[in-house]
Amino acid sequence: MFGLPLAFATPWLLTALIGLPVLWWLLRAVPPAPIRRRFPGVVLLLGLKDDESVMDRTPWWLLLLRLVLVASVIIALAGPLLNPAAQARSDRPLLVLMDGGWASAATWRQQSEVLEARLKEADRNGQTAAVLQITAPELLAFQPASVWAERIEEFAPRSWRPSALQVAASLDLLADQSFDTLWVSDGLDYEGRAALLEALSSAGSVQVLQAAEPVVALTDMQLEDGAITVTARASVDLQAALDLQVVGKDPQGIERVLSQGRLTFDGESDASLSFSLPAEQRARVTRVQIEGVSSAGAMYLTDDSLKRREVALIQSNSAREGLELLSPMHYLKQALIETTDVIEGALPEVIPANPDVIVLADVATIAPAEKAELLEWVKGGGLLLRFAGPQMAGSDLSRLEEDPLMPVRLRAGGRSVGGAMSWGDPKTLAPFDPDSPFAGLVIPDDLRVTAQVVAQPDPNLADRVLAELSDGTPLVTRKAVDQGQVVLFHVTANAEWSDVPLSGLFVQMLDRLAVLSSRAEDETAVMQGTIWQPIQVITGQGRLVDGRVLSGARGQDLISAALGPDLQPGLYQNGSEQYARNAAAKDEDLTPYRWPASVPVVGFEKPSTVDLKWIFLVAALCLLAVDTLASLVLSGRLRGFGVTAVIAMALAIPQPSDAQTAQTDVSPITLTDEVALAYVLTGDASIDEVSYAGLYGLSDVLYLRTSVEPVNPIGVDIERDELAFFPFLYWPMTANQAMPSSAAIKKLNDYLRSGGMILFDTRDADVALGGRSSPAGRRLQEIASRLIIPALEPVPSDHVLTRTFYLLQDFPGRYASRDIWVEAAPPDAELVEGMPFRNLNDGVTPVVIGGNNWAAAWATDTVGVHLFPVGRGVTGERQRELAYRFGVNLIMHVLTGNYKSDQVHVPALLDRLGQ
Amino acid sequence: MSAHPQLRRRAEAAASRFPPLLARAETLANTVLLGEHGRQRSGLGDDFWQYRPVQAGDSYRMIDWRKSAKTGAQYVRQKEWQIAQSITLWVDNAASMSYHSQKDIVPKSDRAQLLALAVAILMIRAGERVGLAGTTLPPRRGDGQIWRLSQALLETEETRDYGAPEARAMLPNTRALFISDFFGHFEDVEQALYKAADRGVRGVILQVLDPAEEAFPFSGRAIFESMKAQISHETRKANELQEAYLQRLQDRKAALQKLARITGWQYTCHLTDAPVQSALLWLYNAMERGR
Numbered sequence A: 001m002f003g004l005p006l007a008f009a010t011p012w013l014l015t016a017l018i019g020l021p022v023l024w025w026l027l028r029a030v031p032p033a034p035i036r037r038r039f040p041g042v043v044l045l046l047g048l049k050d051d052e053s054v055m056d057r058t059p060w061w062l063l064l065l066r067l068v069l070v071a072s073v074i075i076a077l078a079g080p081l082l083n084p085a086a087q088a089r090s091d092r093p094l095l096v097l098m099d100g101g102w103a104s105a106a107t108w109r110q111q112s113e114v115l116e117a118r119l120k121e122a123d124r125n126g127q128t129a130a131v132l133q134i135t136a137p138e139l140l141a142f143q144p145a146s147v148w149a150e151r152i153e154e155f156a157p158r159s160w161r162p163s164a165l166q167v168a169a170s171l172d173l174l175a176d177q178s179f180d181t182l183w184v185s186d187g188l189d190y191e192g193r194a195a196l197l198e199a200l201s202s203a204g205s206v207q208v209l210q211a212a213e214p215v216v217a218l219t220d221m222q223l224e225d226g227a228i229t230v231t232a233r234a235s236v237d238l239q240a241a242l243d244l245q246v247v248g249k250d251p252q253g254i255e256r257v258l259s260q261g262r263l264t265f266d267g268e269s270d271a272s273l274s275f276s277l278p279a280e281q282r283a284r285v286t287r288v289q290i291e292g293v294s295s296a297g298a299m300y301l302t303d304d305s306l307k308r309r310e311v312a313l314i315q316s317n318s319a320r321e322g323l324e325l326l327s328p329m330h331y332l333k334q335a336l337i338e339t340t341d342v343i344e345g346a347l348p349e350v351i352p353a354n355p356d357v358i359v360l361a362d363v364a365t366i367a368p369a370e371k372a373e374l375l376e377w378v379k380g381g382g383l384l385l386r387f388a389g390p391q392m393a394g395s396d397l398s399r400l401e402e403d404p405l406m407p408v409r410l411r412a413g414g415r416s417v418g419g420a421m422s423w424g425d426p427k428t429l430a431p432f433d434p435d436s437p438f439a440g441l442v443i444p445d446d447l448r449v450t451a452q453v454v455a456q457p458d459p460n461l462a463d464r465v466l467a468e469l470s471d472g473t474p475l476v477t478r479k480a481v482d483q484g485q486v487v488l489f490h491v492t493a494n495a496e497w498s499d500v501p502l503s504g505l506f507v508q509m510l511d512r513l514a515v516l517s518s519r520a521e522d523e524t525a526v527m528q529g530t531i532w533q534p535i536q537v538i539t540g541q542g543r544l545v546d547g548r549v550l551s552g553a554r555g556q557d558l559i560s561a562a563l564g565p566d567l568q569p570g571l572y573q574n575g576s577e578q579y580a581r582n583a584a585a586k587d588e589d590l591t592p593y594r595w596p597a598s599v600p601v602v603g604f605e606k607p608s609t610v611d612l613k614w615i616f617l618v619a620a621l622c623l624l625a626v627d628t629l630a631s632l633v634l635s636g637r638l639r640g641f642g643v644t645a646v647i648a649m650a651l652a653i654p655q656p657s658d659a660q661t662a663q664t665d666v667s668p669i670t671l672t673d674e675v676a677l678a679y680v681l682t683g684d685a686s687i688d689e690v691s692y693a694g695l696y697g698l699s700d701v702l703y704l705r706t707s708v709e710p711v712n713p714i715g716v717d718i719e720r721d722e723l724a725f726f727p728f729l730y731w732p733m734t735a736n737q738a739m740p741s742s743a744a745i746k747k748l749n750d751y752l753r754s755g756g757m758i759l760f761d762t763r764d765a766d767v768a769l770g771g772r773s774s775p776a777g778r779r780l781q782e783i784a785s786r787l788i789i790p791a792l793e794p795v796p797s798d799h800v801l802t803r804t805f806y807l808l809q810d811f812p813g814r815y816a817s818r819d820i821w822v823e824a825a826p827p828d829a830e831l832v833e834g835m836p837f838r839n840l841n842d843g844v845t846p847v848v849i850g851g852n853n854w855a856a857a858w859a860t861d862t863v864g865v866h867l868f869p870v871g872r873g874v875t876g877e878r879q880r881e882l883a884y885r886f887g888v889n890l891i892m893h894v895l896t897g898n899y900k901s902d903q904v905h906v907p908a909l910l911d912r913l914g915q
Numbered sequence B: 001m002s003a004h005p006q007l008r009r010r011a012e013a014a015a016s017r018f019p020p021l022l023a024r025a026e027t028l029a030n031t032v033l034l035g036e037h038g039r040q041r042s043g044l045g046d047d048f049w050q051y052r053p054v055q056a057g058d059s060y061r062m063i064d065w066r067k068s069a070k071t072g073a074q075y076v077r078q079k080e081w082q083i084a085q086s087i088t089l090w091v092d093n094a095a096s097m098s099y100h101s102q103k104d105i106v107p108k109s110d111r112a113q114l115l116a117l118a119v120a121i122l123m124i125r126a127g128e129r130v131g132l133a134g135t136t137l138p139p140r141r142g143d144g145q146i147w148r149l150s151q152a153l154l155e156t157e158e159t160r161d162y163g164a165p166e167a168r169a170m171l172p173n174t175r176a177l178f179i180s181d182f183f184g185h186f187e188d189v190e191q192a193l194y195k196a197a198d199r200g201v202r203g204v205i206l207q208v209l210d211p212a213e214e215a216f217p218f219s220g221r222a223i224f225e226s227m228k229a230q231i232s233h234e235t236r237k238a239n240e241l242q243e244a245y246l247q248r249l250q251d252r253k254a255a256l257q258k259l260a261r262i263t264g265w266q267y268t269c270h271l272t273d274a275p276v277q278s279a280l281l282w283l284y285n286a287m288e289r290g291r
Helices: A011-029 A060-077 A102-124 A145-154 A164-174 A193-203 A328-336 A347-353 A368-379 A390-394 A504-515 A523-527 A555-560 A613-635 A641-651 A668-673 A685-705 A742-753 A775-784 A854-858 A873-896 A903-912 B005-030 B065-071 B108-125 B143-153 B186-198 B211-215 B238-263 B276-289
Strands: A006-008 A035-038 A080-082 A094-098 A128-133 A180-185 A206-210 A216-224 A227-249 A255-276 A285-290 A299-301 A310-315 A341-344 A357-361 A383-387 A465-468 A474-481 A484-489 A531-538 A544-546 A570-574 A577-581 A676-680 A711-716 A728-732 A757-761 A792-794 A821-823 A847-850 B048-053 B075-079 B086-091 B129-132 B175-180 B202-209 B222-225 B232-235 B266-271
Touching: A006 A011, A011 A060, A060 A613, A094 A102, A094 A145, A094 A193, A102 A128, A102 A145, A102 A180, A102 A206, A102 A216, A128 A145, A128 A164, A164 A193, A180 A193, A193 A206, A216 A285, A216 A299, A255 A285, A299 A531, A299 A577, A310 A328, A310 A347, A328 A341, A328 A357, A328 A504, A347 A357, A347 A368, A368 A383, A368 A474, A368 A484, A383 A504, A531 A555, A676 A685, A685 A711, A685 A728, A685 A854, A685 A873, A728 A854, A728 A873, A742 A757, A757 A854, A757 A873, A775 A847, A854 A873, B005 B108, B005 B276, B065 B075, B086 B108, B108 B129, B108 B143, B108 B175, B108 B202, B108 B276, B129 B143, B175 B276, B186 B202, B186 B238, B202 B211, B202 B238, B202 B276, B232 B238, B238 B266, B266 B276
Parallel strands: A035 B222, A094 A128, A094 A180, A180 A206, A310 A341, A310 A357, A357 A383, A383 A484, A676 A711, A676 A728, A728 A757, A757 A847, B086 B129, B086 B175, B175 B202, B202 B266
Antiparallel strands: A006 A080, A216 A227, A227 A255, A227 A285, A285 A299, A465 A474, A474 A484, A531 A544, A531 A570, A570 A577, A792 A821, A821 A847, B048 B075, B222 B232
């Protein structure tokens, strides 16, 4: 229209513009209404004539203003649209079909915006619409498109891709209907896509919306030679780089990025990147993710395969006293201590701990019962690593028939080569066989073996040899026992028989052996018949959520079955083992789908249609305000106070006010000058009010009874406000408390570290009895898990809180639970005879955690009337009094620290305690 | 049952206004220091003035025998002339006087009553007799008269838009004080003043105006009405009228000034937002001068 890309939703309304000239004439004809003024001086006016009567009419510019105003309203109501989409009108309903798998997740936001715009446009065209997500097919509901435009935000990508089953279900839903299709595709091929396209084409026109960006997924993560190798796959050949993050828990248990790296696609669709992490850190890795891509495919969870292995060391007779370097265990310990958790002890104690590896160094005889247990353990997937030695050589172990816990039969006595009393030179190692797990390890030249136990040449010996000496006698042999294995080093674990334990090769060999995952052997067989409980599942957009509410999955399904609502990618647990099923499989097929030329494919460019209705309406409103002012000025009504009123109105244009600007009322100067009790603003106004009233009541009591004279309590927004001014924070927990940002967490940790105290109050001691968890309690756990909080214990009876001002043993609030937790006393604190309490002269507890709803017990209004009832009758009043005393003690503890913990006070306290 | 159920309430309401007005008037009057103003002429009075030798025409009764016996010559004892002056007040109580343009500016009537009463108090303290123009309250002396005056002043008349000076029943050779906005018919003012002047009455014209009446700060389309809406004037652009209005006001003031000069009266204009003390001081001096 008018050469502009402008269109109107209801153009016939524009005919109202014809009425404008009439309005002009009317406005000109009717002068503004006069004001009646009482004025005694009127006698002097009698007979005076006005000048020319030009000004009796509304001035032309005001007329114009009003005409523009009316015109704006008319145009706005006509629904002007800038850049309207020139689309062929269709009278068929619109079907929005979404692939809706994780492959669309990265562009989901753009997709939603585009869909919203398209649905609004369909609504303007009077089309009804339905939305179908293939990954979660539901019955089609054709509704006005505006309804779907509002609901489109509710759709979220799923963490699986459309499966054949879901495509079939969708096809059923779509059958025998007529509609136009807008297919939001992730661009990847999957089984049934062609069939679906055929069905849609027969139902009406099809248009495809598809992101231009390729789909990238992390498909594999392997631990190779101590390095984590992450493999990523793209749907097309890429020339790009992605930032990868290795995420894990730090020693405090807080999740953080352990390592970062740049994964470069070099013109291919596959790329991999290795992260070399210290073994200790590697064991804490929980996942790898592509930075900035929120998709389930851009996240790879790790499971047991990166965990530290537990190795139990058992030697022949631990009672032997000897030189450390001669101990068979010394070199083993040195080799293992870095990378594994070493357990030492006797067999009966070790087996129940179910270690991954048990090392027997020169152990020849094992009690039958223990042997049975050990065998059971090996069969269950354990790795038994045995070393030879004088005792083994001298025993009859595995002599005549093969011991189940030995890989080979042994000849009697062993042999000694290259010694003073023997023929020949000491032997060195033969190169490793390519099939051996040791393949590729470099053998040092100076490695010598002077003695060994010798295997009987049984028929199966050749299969079991992993390493042999230069003369062909086996050095390391292995036998599989069900799911486990037994490995024998034919030399000692110390340097008596060979140099092997002294060399770096020893560590590498152990690593190769210990790294061998039992699952890698025959995963399917191991998983057969097991049920795995999901712990965390990945949402389509790559967030981890609690999966405990979902039902368990069968082991074999976990490995091979297609993902779907019943088998979501995530971390699964069975006993102590964990298994991660990731969204993208190792051989995930990310082939792009080639659309037939007949199907139009467009990208996610948002249609640039701009609804100008509101611009015109707002313009009309502004004009109305100007007109009002102008009319007032012209009619002379705008005088004196009128002017000031208008100016005041202009100044009082509502500022974006925030109810939670509590701290800004009080200058930092005042805060450094005065003590103020502070509470954390929870965002729930009623709770914040109670907190304020509670601290107000407590401040009053402190003022009356102690030399602490606090100013009015202050609400603190932990996200924005400086905490350093407050010695004490009261933090009522709510179940829907917002999670503090990481900046706020850092601030809180700084606060706690620098001597601040937070009183966490879950306010639910009436319902959460006996440690039962409540929503607020769980929220507290989530928040506190990110704070640096030391070990806690229930308030001991000799805690300094019990005597900082009043002598107390209970700390009731509105509820009288005794579950109050404070920082645990150091374990070495001892009660000295004759003293009423332990000598705990250290620190102020940074947190006090309870659920007694103290603020409600303390709460008063400004004249001191209690706001909440506590208990009943006199008992209740006593409880309130005790609550106040707890408050006083708490604030005294905060302000005086462990002063009352000093032993100097003992005599006085003893006196008061009546002893 | 009373025939006038409202009478008592109205009386109380009216009475409740007395003390403030009276008190304010007295406070105001106290700001003017009274000196002794002897007439410095022999006349009928109580205070001794002088002895003079008997002149031809003096009756024997006039000879002061004691003085004459002491000196041998005959003397006449003269007393200072102490005739008490009568002062007639006229305070316009028409509806136009109740006008005030803004909330914090008092009505003209209030200012007029205050000034009149303050002058009355000063005069009564000086021994003059003060009364109201017309026949309602003839001049008398004494504190009781102050009370009666204040009562009479507050009886506002609301029926007329503009007041006309009352020149009836004026005692000859007395003094008068006319307070009004003088927006009424100028002929009435002229007539009253000529009549008064004919009887030898001298006095003061005090024109009390509101600042809005002095400045005419109006604009836009307006209908101006008198307080009783008996007169109205419509204009489409009030600010255009300002000049003409001010000119006419100036003319009215000049006419009053001229009239005063002719009749030997004194004239001033007082605005209600001006300090009241200065007006009272001027009034008092003017009243003294006119003696």
